[in-house]
Amino acid sequence: MSNSIHSDKIILEAKNLEAWFGDFQAVKGINVKYCERTINAIIGPSGCGKSTYLRCLNRIHEEIEGTRVSGEVLLEGKNIYDKKIDVVDVRKRIGMVFQKPNPFPSLSILDNVVIGLRLQGITKRSILMEVAETCLKKAALWEEVKDKLNSLGTSLSGGQQQRLCIARALAINPPVLLMDEPTSALDPIATAKIEELMNEIKRDYTVIIVTHNMQQAARISDYTSFFVYGKMIEHGLSSDIFTNPKEKQTEDYISGRFG
Amino acid sequence: MLKLNSKTQDAVLFYALRFISLTVIGLLLFIMYVLLKAAWPSITHNGLSFIVKKEWNPVEDQYGALPFIFGTLVTSFIAVLIATPVSILVALFISEYLPKSISRIISLLVEMVAAIPSIVFGLWGIFYLSPFVKLTLAPFLKTYFGYIPFFEGPSFGIGIITASLVLAIMIVPTISSICRSIFELIPAHQKEASYALGSTKYEMIKMAVLTPSVSGISSAVVLGLGRALGETMAVTMLIGNSPLISKSIFAPAATMASVMANEYTDASSPLHVASLCYIALLLFFITFLSNLFAKSIVKNFSKIG
Numbered sequence: 147m148s149n150s151i152h153s154d155k156i157i158l159e160a161k162n163l164e165a166w167f168g169d170f171q172a173v174k175g176i177n178v179k180y181c182e183r184t185i186n187a188i189i190g191p192s193g194c195g196k197s198t199y200l201r202c203l204n205r206i207h208e209e210i211e212g213t214r215v216s217g218e219v220l221l222e223g224k225n226i227y228d229k230k231i232d233v234v235d236v237r238k239r240i241g242m243v244f245q246k247p248n249p250f251p252s253l254s255i256l257d258n259v260v261i262g263l264r265l266q267g268i269t270k271r272s273i274l275m276e277v278a279e280t281c282l283k284k285a286a287l288w289e290e291v292k293d294k295l296n297s298l299g300t301s302l303s304g305g306q307q308q309r310l311c312i313a314r315a316l317a318i319n320p321p322v323l324l325m326d327e328p329t330s331a332l333d334p335i336a337t338a339k340i341e342e343l344m345n346e347i348k349r350d351y352t353v354i355i356v357t358h359n360m361q362q363a364a365r366i367s368d369y370t371s372f373f374v375y376g377k378m379i380e381h382g383l384s385s386d387i388f389t390n391p392k393e394k395q396t397e398d399y400i401s402g403r404f405g
Numbered sequence: 406m407l408k409l410n411s412k413t414q415d416a417v418l419f420y421a422l423r424f425i426s427l428t429v430i431g432l433l434l435f436i437m438y439v440l441l442k443a444a445w446p447s448i449t450h451n452g453l454s455f456i457v458k459k460e461w462n463p464v465e466d467q468y469g470a471l472p473f474i475f476g477t478l479v480t481s482f483i484a485v486l487i488a489t490p491v492s493i494l495v496a497l498f499i500s501e502y503l504p505k506s507i508s509r510i511i512s513l514l515v516e517m518v519a520a521i522p523s524i525v526f527g528l529w530g531i532f533y534l535s536p537f538v539k540l541t542l543a544p545f546l547k548t549y550f551g552y553i554p555f556f557e558g559p560s561f562g563i564g565i566i567t568a569s570l571v572l573a574i575m576i577v578p579t580i581s582s583i584c585r586s587i588f589e590l591i592p593a594h595q596k597e598a599s600y601a602l603g604s605t606k607y608e609m610i611k612m613a614v615l616t617p618s619v620s621g622i623s624s625a626v627v628l629g630l631g632r633a634l635g636e637t638m639a640v641t642m643l644i645g646n647s648p649l650i651s652k653s654i655f656a657p658a659a660t661m662a663s664v665m666a667n668e669y670t671d672a673s674s675p676l677h678v679a680s681l682c683y684i685a686l687l688l689f690f691i692t693f694l695s696n697l698f699a700k701s702i703v704k705n706f707s708k709i710g
């Protein structure tokens with residue numbers, strides 16, 4: 147159980163957040179606050195809207211045709227759904243790692259890591275190399291790829307690709323990092339490395355992570371939310387949720403009697 | 406009824422399929438043989454220098470294929486030059502900007518352009534495009550870019566550029582529909598990866614759609630080129646059919662296909678007929694090469710994609 151001391155500053159807040167696919171409502175009335183430099187786990191049965199909720203937090207949900215979002219998401223107090231806000235800026239500040247590793251197939255390992263910086267107009271090779279090395283080290287991949295930075299990103303194994311995607315997300319240095327089951331495709335060793343990494347980056351980042359692995363949630367997170375059918379049933383300190391949940395449904399789920 | 410066990414069934418199917426495919430290959434070889442035989446008098450008479458000889462004068466029985474090779478290559482090249490960016494934009498617009506329901510209709514309409522008979526394009530070219538080139542395009546290019554030698558000389562409305570423009574319109578459906586199907590193969594997670602890094606739609610398209618599609622687009626272009634190389638009717642109606650090699654895109658010219666369509670029925674001397682067949686053989690060879698080239702790109706593409 148993580149019990150580090152963190153600040154109480156709210157970095158991200160969802161207010162009555164709802165999301166639809168056409169007529170189907172996948173996320174219902176979410177209200178939650180995330181403190182700076184914390185790890186926040188989201189658990190819940192398959193299909194309950196965890197990914198959809200996460201994808202509302204960096205406005206990727208709206209890229210699917212026929213979808214809709216209502217409510218507010220406040221990043222440092224500013225609603226990212228405000229008409230005046232540029233969605234591109236939002237996504238630069240709220241990074242995302244997807245469930246399925248998705249490196250760019252035509253780019254080298256190095257270019258995959260620094261592509262976000264290139265987008266921001268940074269082209270100086272020394273800076274790019276430095277960031278690439280730092281981020282690949284943070285993602286526990288450096289030792290494995292340092293001699294083949296120019297090979298294709300897709301030439302790596304699935305687990306390595308996922309760590310590459312984490313390095314890519316870290317490279318643009320977003321204060322908030324969303325992770326959708328980042329370790330579901332990884333072996334226990336790579337998973338341990340990623341968990342270590344999360345503990346590490348917690349010093350600078352706020353992480354919101356969807357996971358099906360209850361032990362993982364209990365091990366690494368400060369807070370945990372439990373979702374069912376698009377609703378957030380319970381949110382609280384992970385130490386409370388996993389030992390002494392308030393809701394019956396939560397208790398059933400974590401003790402394996404549900405879902 | 407004759408009941409076959411499964412082993413015999415397989416054997417029958419195997420031999421039937423083998424027979425059919427061998428027939429197709431045999432037919433191809435047979436056509437080549439007939440062509441070669443018909444062209445033989447010209448091949449023995451002119452040799453390979455036929456390809457580089459500039460004279461084409463049936464009255465004096467002088468035959469050189471260079472003006473037609475030039476006409477074919479230049480018109481096809483200009484057509485591809487114009488059609489490629491247009492096709493890519495059309496394909497991007499359909500696959501990335503239009504909602505699914507409308508995009509299906511629009512792409513159907515674009516593909517229907519490919520079904521318009523060549524002669525209709527030819528007529529449209531004569532009635533609309535040719536006056537447009539003569540009265541609008543040529544004066545415009547001459548006024549602003551007249552110092553470029555490609556825009557020298559008068560325009561009669563019929564010539565290289567008119568044929569090239571019609572060819573371009575004819576190959577846009579081919580190139581754009583292949584490009585669209587390539588773009589639609591790009592998985593959503595690639596686009597999301599790009600968006601998640603804070604790219605604009607333009608940057609997303611460059612990064613996640615166009616970059617991985619380069620070889621696919623190239624093969625679409627080469628397939629379009631193949632279509633332009635062999636196109637006959639519309640070009641014959643619009644190019645002017647003069648065996649000339651000029652710098653100006655307004656000048657009349659002739660292509661390998663157009664000279665065959667234009668002269669074959671009136672060809673009287675045996676050498677004339679043989680020379681036209683020799684040209685057919687060369688055209689066959691060129692389109693064969695371009696198809697082979699397109700295939701090799703597709704092969705490389707499927708390795709990456």
Ligand SMILES: Nc1ncnc2c1ncn2[C@@H]1O[C@H](COP(=O)(O)OP(=O)(O)OP(=O)(O)O)[C@@H](O)[C@H]1O
Pocket residue numbers: 167170172191192193194195196197198199210
């Ligand atoms: N593209 C889509 N179109 C329509 N409905 C969708 C789409 N994606 C997801 N859904 C629906 O939205 C609901 C929530 O899906 P979501 O992917 O958010 O679940 P999840 O909690 O992440 O599940 P899992 O744990 O299996 O990843 C599901 O009922 C799903 O069927």
Ligand SMILES: [Mg+2]
Pocket residue numbers: 196197198245326
């Ligand atoms: Mg999910």
